[in-house]
Amino acid sequence: MISPYQHTSTLESIENKVLLDLMRVLKQSLAAIKQALSPEGINIGLNLGRAAGAGIEDHLHFHVVPRWLGDTSFMAVMADVRVIPEHLKVTYDKLRSFFPKEGQSLKKHDSLRSSMRVASKNKGRAK
Numbered sequence: 001m002i003s004p005y006q007h008t009s010t011l012e013s014i015e016n017k018v019l020l021d022l023m024r025v026l027k028q029s030l031a032a033i034k035q036a037l038s039p040e041g042i043n044i045g046l047n048l049g050r051a052a053g054a055g056i057e058d059h060l061h062f063h064v065v066p067r068w069l070g071d072t073s074f075m076a077v078m079a080d081v082r083v084i085p086e087h088l089k090v091t092y093d094k095l096r097s098f099f100p101k102e103g104q105s106l107k108k109h110d111s112l113r114s115s116m117r118v119a120s121k122n123k124g125r126a127k
Contacts, residue, residue, distance in 0.1 A: 001062065001063055001064070002025055002026055002061060002062040003056075003059060003060065003061035003062075004018050004019075004021070004061075005018070006018045007058065007059055008060050009048070009049070009058050009059065010048065010060065011060065014060065026044070026062055029064055032095055033066050036095050036097075037094065039066035039068055040067060040069050041066075041067040041068075042064065042067060043063070043065040043067055044063070044064055044065075045062065045063040045065070046060070046061075048060070
C-alpha cells in the first residue's frame with residue numbers, strides 16, 4: 001500500500017507536490033516489485049469512497065498487487081485472499097532492500113535506482 005503523508009480522501013484535493021511525490025514512490029515501488037518478485041503483471045488499485053470499497057475512507061492510498069497467471073482475481077485480493085503463497089514477512093524481506101532507510105532519499109537509494117535501470121532495460125523483452 002502506498003499512501004501520502006497528506007491526509008485527504010480525494011485526488012482533487014491533494015497538493016501537486018504531494019501528488020508528484022506519490023507517483024514517484026508508486027513508480028519506484030513498481031520497479032522494486034518487478035525486480036524482487038518477478039510478477040507477470042501488477043494491479044494498481046485506488047478505491048475512492050466507501051461505495052468503491054475504501055477501507056480507510058479518509059486517507060487516499062494505492063494498493064499495489066503483484067500478479068501471476070493462474071492466481072486469484074483482483075477482487076478476491078480485496079476480500080483478504082492471499083495472492084502470494086508466502087508469509088508477509090518473507091515478502092517484506094524480499095522488498096526491503098529496494099527501499100531507503102529512514103531519512104534516506106528515494107532518489108539516492110542505489111539498489112532501487114539500479115532496479116529501475118534493469119526494469120527499463122528489460123521493458124519489451126519476451127520472457
